[in-house]
Amino acid sequence: MSNSQPNIILVEDDPDISRLVQQHLEQSGLSVRSFDTGARVISSAEARPPSLFLLDIMVPDGDGLELCSQIRRTPVLNPIPVIFLTAKAGEGDRVLGLTLGADDYISKPFSPREMVARVKAVLRRFERPLAPTKIKIGDLEIDSGAMTLTVRGELVATTATEFRLLDHLARNPGRVFSRAQLLDAVWRETAFVTPRSVDVYVRRIREKIEPDPEFHPIYLRTVRGAGYRFEIPKDERPDLG
Numbered sequence: 001m002s003n004s005q006p007n008i009i010l011v012e013d014d015p016d017i018s019r020l021v022q023q024h025l026e027q028s029g030l031s032v033r034s035f036d037t038g039a040r041v042i043s044s045a046e047a048r049p050p051s052l053f054l055l056d057i058m059v060p061d062g063d064g065l066e067l068c069s070q071i072r073r074t075p076v077l078n079p080i081p082v083i084f085l086t087a088k089a090g091e092g093d094r095v096l097g098l099t100l101g102a103d104d105y106i107s108k109p110f111s112p113r114e115m116v117a118r119v120k121a122v123l124r125r126f127e128r129p130l131a132p133t134k135i136k137i138g139d140l141e142i143d144s145g146a147m148t149l150t151v152r153g154e155l156v157a158t159t160a161t162e163f164r165l166l167d168h169l170a171r172n173p174g175r176v177f178s179r180a181q182l183l184d185a186v187w188r189e190t191a192f193v194t195p196r197s198v199d200v201y202v203r204r205i206r207e208k209i210e211p212d213p214e215f216h217p218i219y220l221r222t223v224r225g226a227g228y229r230f231e232i233p234k235d236e237r238p239d240l241g
Helices: 015-027 041-047 064-073 091-099 112-127 160-170 179-187 195-209
Strands: 007-011 031-035 052-055 082-086 104-107 134-137 140-143 148-151 154-156 220-223 227-230
Touching (some): 052 064, 082 112, 091 195, 104 112, 134 160, 140 160, 148 195
Parallel strands (some): 082 104
């Protein structure tokens, strides 16, 4: 396999499903490393970071939700997209997965063709470069070239989806975006994401940038019945480098 190919880490304990997924991904030009438990996934990924994680929620030595949490707590792996591949397809499960940092959710049973399409859609989203800009507003510095967020002088880890959503809002201060507009701008081809998913991501971003995220958000404001807007604090003018 060429080193230039996107490489996927697949965690799936059912050998038939694992073979099916690996076969179709490799036939579509992707490299796959397959694991039947989560035990060695983090160490393997740190040694050679993948382009994407494809995780079954139910694995023998724990669960994919906990593995996703470990990925998001590991600095070198935190920005890498995660897709859940699972039979647990309820709305509550989807929201929980999003809360932990998942980027898509494929329900079993699934069409191999759809699975490959969804994987490639997420890869395209994260390969799409942002315009290199530094935005300084209040206590925040958003560097889209490096994809880094600094809050009150401290570097704050974000997932790629969180960063893209914050970057999109901060580039358009004062403009109100509906949830549908944010879905179109940030997620595009990711079909599972719902307006409720946008709310989950907004809550995650607020927890990282706001001094009082629950009761008095300063930057990321809700406009009732309309959506969200990024607000510049009074007496602040954005510095776009």
